[in-house]
Amino acid sequence: MTTITTRGASRRGLLAAGGAVLASGLTRPAIAQGAPLKVGLMLPFSGTFAALGENIAGAFEMLLAEKGGRLGGRAVQVVRLDDESDPSKAVQNVNRLIGRDRVDALVGTVHSGVVMALVQASRERGTPLIIPNAGNASATRDLCAPTIFRTSFTNWQPAYGMGLALARQGVKRAAWITWDYAAGNEAGEGFRDGLRAGGAELVRELKLPFPETNFQPLLAQIPGLNVEAVGSFFAGGGAVQFVREYASAGLRDRVPLVGSGFLTEGTLQAQGAAAEGVRTALHYGDGLDNARDRAFRAAFQERTRRTADVYAVQGYDAGQLLSVGLEAVKGDVSAERELVAAMERARIDSPRGAFTLSPSHNPVQNIYLREAKGGQNVVVGVAAEALADPGTGCRMRAG
Amino acid sequence: MSGLVAQILNGVQYGLLLFLISSGLTLIFGVMGVINLAHGSLFMIGAYVAFVVTGATGSLWWSLPVAILAGLALGAALERALFRHFYHREHLDQVLLTFALILLFEEGRSMLLGNDFHSVAVPAALDVSVPVIGGFSYSAYRLAVLVACLLIAGAMFLAIERTRVGSAIRAAAEKPEMVNLLGLDARRIHMLVFAVGTALATLAGALAAPLHSVYPNMGNGFLIISFVVVVVGGVGSVAGAFWGALLIGLVDTLAKAYLPFASGLAVYVLMAAVLLWRPTGLFARA
Numbered sequence: 196m197t198t199i200t201t202r203g204a205s206r207r208g209l210l211a212a213g214g215a216v217l218a219s220g221l222t223r224p225a226i227a228q229g230a231p232l233k234v235g236l237m238l239p240f241s242g243t244f245a246a247l248g249e250n251i252a253g254a255f256e257m258l259l260a261e262k263g264g265r266l267g268g269r270a271v272q273v274v275r276l277d278d279e280s281d282p283s284k285a286v287q288n289v290n291r292l293i294g295r296d297r298v299d300a301l302v303g304t305v306h307s308g309v310v311m312a313l314v315q316a317s318r319e320r321g322t323p324l325i326i327p328n329a330g331n332a333s334a335t336r337d338l339c340a341p342t343i344f345r346t347s348f349t350n351w352q353p354a355y356g357m358g359l360a361l362a363r364q365g366v367k368r369a370a371w372i373t374w375d376y377a378a379g380n381e382a383g384e385g386f387r388d389g390l391r392a393g394g395a396e397l398v399r400e401l402k403l404p405f406p407e408t409n410f411q412p413l414l415a416q417i418p419g420l421n422v423e424a425v426g427s428f429f430a431g432g433g434a435v436q437f438v439r440e441y442a443s444a445g446l447r448d449r450v451p452l453v454g455s456g457f458l459t460e461g462t463l464q465a466q467g468a469a470a471e472g473v474r475t476a477l478h479y480g481d482g483l484d485n486a487r488d489r490a491f492r493a494a495f496q497e498r499t500r501r502t503a504d505v506y507a508v509q510g511y512d513a514g515q516l517l518s519v520g521l522e523a524v525k526g527d528v529s530a531e532r533e534l535v536a537a538m539e540r541a542r543i544d545s546p547r548g549a550f551t552l553s554p555s556h557n558p559v560q561n562i563y564l565r566e567a568k569g570g571q572n573v574v575v576g577v578a579a580e581a582l583a584d585p586g587t588g589c590r591m592r593a594g
Numbered sequence: 595m596s597g598l599v600a601q602i603l604n605g606v607q608y609g610l611l612l613f614l615i616s617s618g619l620t621l622i623f624g625v626m627g628v629i630n631l632a633h634g635s636l637f638m639i640g641a642y643v644a645f646v647v648t649g650a651t652g653s654l655w656w657s658l659p660v661a662i663l664a665g666l667a668l669g670a671a672l673e674r675a676l677f678r679h680f681y682h683r684e685h686l687d688q689v690l691l692t693f694a695l696i697l698l699f700e701e702g703r704s705m706l707l708g709n710d711f712h713s714v715a716v717p718a719a720l721d722v723s724v725p726v727i728g729g730f731s732y733s734a735y736r737l738a739v740l741v742a743c744l745l746i747a748g749a750m751f752l753a754i755e756r757t758r759v760g761s762a763i764r765a766a767a768e769k770p771e772m773v774n775l776l777g778l779d780a781r782r783i784h785m786l787v788f789a790v791g792t793a794l795a796t797l798a799g800a801l802a803a804p805l806h807s808v809y810p811n812m813g814n815g816f817l818i819i820s821f822v823v824v825v826v827g828g829v830g831s832v833a834g835a836f837w838g839a840l841l842i843g844l845v846d847t848l849a850k851a852y853l854p855f856a857s858g859l860a861v862y863v864l865m866a867a868v869l870l871w872r873p874t875g876l877f878a879r880a
Contacts, residue, residue: 241709242709243709243810245709375858401854402854402857403850403857404857404858406815407815408806408807409608409846409847409850411604411607411608411847412601412604412605412846412847412848412850412851413850413851414730415597415600415601415604415730415851416597416851417730418597418729418730419597431711431809432711432807432809432812435711435713435807436713436805436806436807439713439807440805443716443723443731443732443733443735443736444723444730444731444732444733445723445725445729445730445731446730446731449729462711465711465712465713465807466713467713467715
């Protein structure tokens, strides 16, 4: 198990490493152009999210390979660390990357609890951080910082797109069903805001404790709500079961089920016929008709023998964004102001379609409307064009 | 009104599934005094048996006898190799043993079958929605599970109350020394109870697989709620597990439907109240 290697940090080792970091931070030695630039990939390589971590890391390394293994003129060394999606080990893992491995930049992670340790470290030590998945709003809202960037989404964004698309189709009343935890509630706010923006109303929120899967008590309430659609945020195994139970409760044909894209992301095969026709919104999908995406998917398949998905795209774009920043400072990460400024201005030519970054460093991107057809989330339109997260509560120094 | 009827049906169905899991837990504790934390893992094993057998044969039906036989064999083997040596040890030792079993079972599952989520197809004959009430449907399979749980509960009641083996088990649960006085072989009874308790958990897992999907650590949530059932019903009492499971199933379901702000709390408040009122549980023999 990978845990064995993470136990290496003794107290003395930590102190020494901490001292070394402090010293290097104080003296800011001139960058030896020969020394490789170290990028820490803190991602889940085991556990429930292992496939997501592998795709993010695989795509990031593919971008590196395309650049000849060099960013901003410096050779790049990737340090992979398995965070196991375990929040209780998160701080120790971040300290290990920064203290012992002396990484110059961080990329991570999937789990929104674990990412908080990375956010904290980036805020305190100024190590550049690019978040390639975790969608918790606070990383680019109240806890935003100049050195923290995201190439994925906020939970608010896809759900906002879904709510807006529903309202534009003429739906007036909708309900929301989710787990009662941060991601589900943030997505619920997005859904409500999207419905409102289109003149519709969220009449009821149904919640159950995370990660329970006894959905029946909630489903039985839906016929009595008099709504025209039900929006939802579930992921993984919970999403599989929810979509199947929604269908077997006889609700699918009477009250259409929609959701934030994760409802049907990587789960369609297990959901089977129950998911057919379910509409979701996400910043990526199958059958995006652009050459960039086709080339990316072919190259990723060729290199990793895995199928590209939204996670691979987010990992690839984390590499692209870091590349833009490092080109601007010729590989000198200590030039923080210039590095950040270049990344803020970046226009990323992503397989999902080009995107820029909002003032709080989150992608301003199209949210696509997708429909589950034959095991694919086929893009059928754009739910919200160039959508930015509101970034509420983010206060960064200007420039 | 129709909503309430649907919710009561939901509660009964959930409660009966909880009964299948917690009856084995309470039997094993009642007869052997062992706190088996790995009981949830046994439930998980049953669900994975259903996943594998259904995948191989194309039908869930085969997985039910396989889950029962696997449960009996696994339970007997665990009893013979491990638990037998722990009956007279402290509860802390038993907790350590059964916690280790959880880790072993999870790691074994991870190595053999990976960490993915899987769903298990409902048998084709029962893959239809039956309109229940007020525009809310029930899958025929869910109703079949409800009936199956009732039949199993009835069979258990008859076996325990009306057969010689059943009376020996009751004697073992109430006064362990009685068993030897009566000239019965306590070791055989222990092995039988452990095997049956395990088979109940694996059967519950197999029956639940199409309803709850199959995924790593799926037993943990069920283990905790089953402990609540056992404590509320009275430790060691199968009748207590039955009524306790129905009560917990109904309270949990109705709280989710009508008191959503307290839904995660309701069953634990109920448990605390029962413990204050009757510290040995609702059905414990005094």
